[in-house]
Amino acid sequence: MNQLTKATPTAVTVAPPNLGASNDVTVSDLQISRLKILQANSDLVKETDAKPGSVIDVDTGDIKAMKGDKPLKFIIVGSKKTWLIEENGTYTVLPATHKNEYAWNENGIKRTYFHSFFVLLPDDVNNGNPFPYELSFSSTGLTAAAMISKHLLLQKHKMAPSWGLTFEANVILRKKGKNSWFSLQVTKTSPTSAEHQKLAESFSTINYASKPEVTTAKYEEESF
Numbered sequence: 001m002n003q004l005t006k007a008t009p010t011a012v013t014v015a016p017p018n019l020g021a022s023n024d025v026t027v028s029d030l031q032i033s034r035l036k037i038l039q040a041n042s043d044l045v046k047e048t049d050a051k052p053g054s055v056i057d058v059d060t061g062d063i064k065a066m067k068g069d070k071p072l073k074f075i076i077v078g079s080k081k082t083w084l085i086e087e088n089g090t091y092t093v094l095p096a097t098h099k100n101e102y103a104w105n106e107n108g109i110k111r112t113y114f115h116s117f118f119v120l121l122p123d124d125v126n127n128g129n130p131f132p133y134e135l136s137f138s139s140t141g142l143t144a145a146a147m148i149s150k151h152l153l154l155q156k157h158k159m160a161p162s163w164g165l166t167f168e169a170n171v172i173l174r175k176k177g178k179n180s181w182f183s184l185q186v187t188k189t190s191p192t193s194a195e196h197q198k199l200a201e202s203f204s205t206i207n208y209a210s211k212p213e214v215t216t217a218k219y220e221e222e223s224f
Helices: 042-047 124-125 139-157 194-204
Strands: 031-036 055-056 062-064 072-087 091-094 110-120 133-138 164-177 179-191 213-217
Touching: 031 179, 062 124, 072 194, 110 139, 110 194, 124 139, 124 194, 133 139, 139 164, 139 179
Parallel strands: 031 133
Antiparallel strands: 031 055, 055 062, 072 091, 072 110, 072 164, 091 213, 110 133, 164 179
């Protein structure tokens, strides 16, 4: 049985990576992993020792947060909004804009809206991993995305950067009728340390926008 590991934070000073001309760097130039919350029916729950309600790095299986044990702390360095369109076995990923944000499912076409944030995890930075993750929200998870956006808008009104805040979110169990699922709930924010702000700023000029993508392979977007 595979074992998922839980990192123990240590104090490590991490210098911002050399990104060269940041204006020319896009998200495709970086190896960015996604964060995923494990639901009760997740294959990873069946195959490993991970418990439902754990937030993991999908590439390494490392546990980043757990329900009732460890909140997820993150610093936002970028964001994007996309539509996943499914039609006749073909999946198309398109940037969401004000012109298509109210598109509806119709004529056998299924559309799923995602609001994604690119985040640094302070614990990871302290452990020597100075690279961002993708944290995506869809469906009922958009409530958390809206709360994050509200805080970012307040930062903008203060003429302060998004990375000036460190968010903290707890894993909670939501229920509706007979259905239940795990989700993230933003509980508080705090000022980001000067060291982490310097690192976050180096990633903030990267172009995180999605390019249109079409594939016939099953598209799996990790989201909350």
